[in-house]
Amino acid sequence: MSFTTNVKDELCAVTDMNSCCYHAMTYGLLLFGGAFQAGTISISTEHEGTALLYAKAVGEIIGEAPPVKCSSAGKYSVRVGKADERKKILEHYGISENTIAQRINRSNLADDCCSVGFVRGVFLACSAMTEPQKSYQMEFVTPYLHLGDDLLNLLQDLNVVPKMTRRRTNYIVYLRNSEAIEDTLMALGAKKSALDIMQVKVEKDFRNKVNRRVNFETANIDRAVAASMEQLEAIRKLKRENRFDDLPEDLKELARLREEYPESSLRELGNLLSVSLSRSGVYHRLNKIIEFANNE
Numbered sequence: 001m002s003f004t005t006n007v008k009d010e011l012c013a014v015t016d017m018n019s020c021c022y023h024a025m026t027y028g029l030l031l032f033g034g035a036f037q038a039g040t041i042s043i044s045t046e047h048e049g050t051a052l053l054y055a056k057a058v059g060e061i062i063g064e065a066p067p068v069k070c071s072s073a074g075k076y077s078v079r080v081g082k083a084d085e086r087k088k089i090l091e092h093y094g095i096s097e098n099t100i101a102q103r104i105n106r107s108n109l110a111d112d113c114c115s116v117g118f119v120r121g122v123f124l125a126c127s128a129m130t131e132p133q134k135s136y137q138m139e140f141v142t143p144y145l146h147l148g149d150d151l152l153n154l155l156q157d158l159n160v161v162p163k164m165t166r167r168r169t170n171y172i173v174y175l176r177n178s179e180a181i182e183d184t185l186m187a188l189g190a191k192k193s194a195l196d197i198m199q200v201k202v203e204k205d206f207r208n209k210v211n212r213r214v215n216f217e218t219a220n221i222d223r224a225v226a227a228s229m230e231q232l233e234a235i236r237k238l239k240r241e242n243r244f245d246d247l248p249e250d251l252k253e254l255a256r257l258r259e260e261y262p263e264s265s266l267r268e269l270g271n272l273l274s275v276s277l278s279r280s281g282v283y284h285r286l287n288k289i290i291e292f293a294n295n296e
Contacts, residue, residue: 004129005047007185007193011120012049014189020110021117026057027093027108028121032142032151038097041086042079043125050124051076061092104150115158120188122151129181132200138181139174141167148173160184224265231258231286234293247292254285 017025030036033043033054043054051068055078059065062085069077080086087097093108109115122140130137142148148164148171155162155173160180164173175181178201185194235255238244247255257264257272266286270277277285 002129003131003193003196004127006196007129007190008047008050008124010190010193011124011188012053014120017117018113021114022057024109024114024118025121026061027105028118028123029054029057029125030089030093030121031104031147032122032125032140034125036095037099038083038086038090040079041089042077044075044077045125046075047124048076051078053124054078058089061089102144102146104147104154109154112158115154116187119155119158119184123188132197135176136178136181136197137174137176138184139172141170141172143170145171147171158187227286228258228262230290232262234290235259237293238289243292247289251285251289251292254282255289258286 029043029050030041033045035042041058043051045051045054048068048070055065055068058078058080062080066078066080071077080089090097090099094105104118109118126141128139128141140148140151142151151173152162152164160175160183161177162173162175164171166172175184178197182194182197185191185197235244235258238247238255244252244255253273254269257269261269261272264272266279266282270279270282273282
């Protein structure tokens with residue numbers, strides 16, 4: 001099940017709203033659901049819950065819910081078949097029979113809570129979310145430029161800052177800021193989905209920190225291995241050239257320990273010496289051995 005489906009399931013389950021907000025939500029469903037004019041009022045969606053809610057909401061205006069049909073491809077559609085029923089719906093929202101609804105009529109949004117209800121309907125009708133594990137994006141899709149502009153302005157009035165772009169024949173109003181998406185989902189009533197995004201962000205941040213730590217430690221190990229190999233090669237060179245005994249006693253002791261414990265850290269080597277030595281002291285002496293080996 002997709003994240004978009006999860007969000008829509010949550011929104012369809014929201015019942016705690018005033019009648020004015022329900023009226024506004026139905027308006028959002030109608031206006032962004034597909035066709036909304038005297039000749040055709042309909043919606044086509046892959047989300048069954050949205051189709052059922054659309055039919056129920058329309059039925060409360062015209063007195064009887066239109067049927068929900070499902071195609072073999074899994075698409076759900078609802079159509080208001082009678083002209084007098086379509087006229088009644090348009091009049092209910094203050095729209096002329098001769099008008100193709102391409103603008104948001106703000107008189108149908110009595111208050112901010114109604115605007116939120118309207119956006120809930122819009123989301124159900126035309127929106128999609130990317131999977132949070134991949135990226136963060138909420139988008140609203142409409143074929144009408146002015147309708148996209150109106151939605152953009154409405155969201156801004158609700159303190160959401162979206163952007164708009166064109167994709168082929170559609171206009172996309174979208175959010176990419178994860179916190180803005182979380183806040184919007186919370187306001188619309190999809191609280192669990194908002195918390196799911198927050199959880200994904202926490203998990204991503206934790207994984208990134210672990211990866212950075214692992215990469216850091218791997219780099220340190222690689223450097224330590226390379227240094228140990230260089231030190232061992234210097235010691236072997238001194239022995240091949242019969243110069244090992246020319247080393248001062250303190251360096252010879254350390255060289256023997258390095259040969260015996262090639263994987264030990266500098267701190268561990270320092271603790272194995274007859275007189276303990278700090279990490280920096282061991283590092284300094286090993287560099288002296290390398291310099292001694294390189295001086296022919």
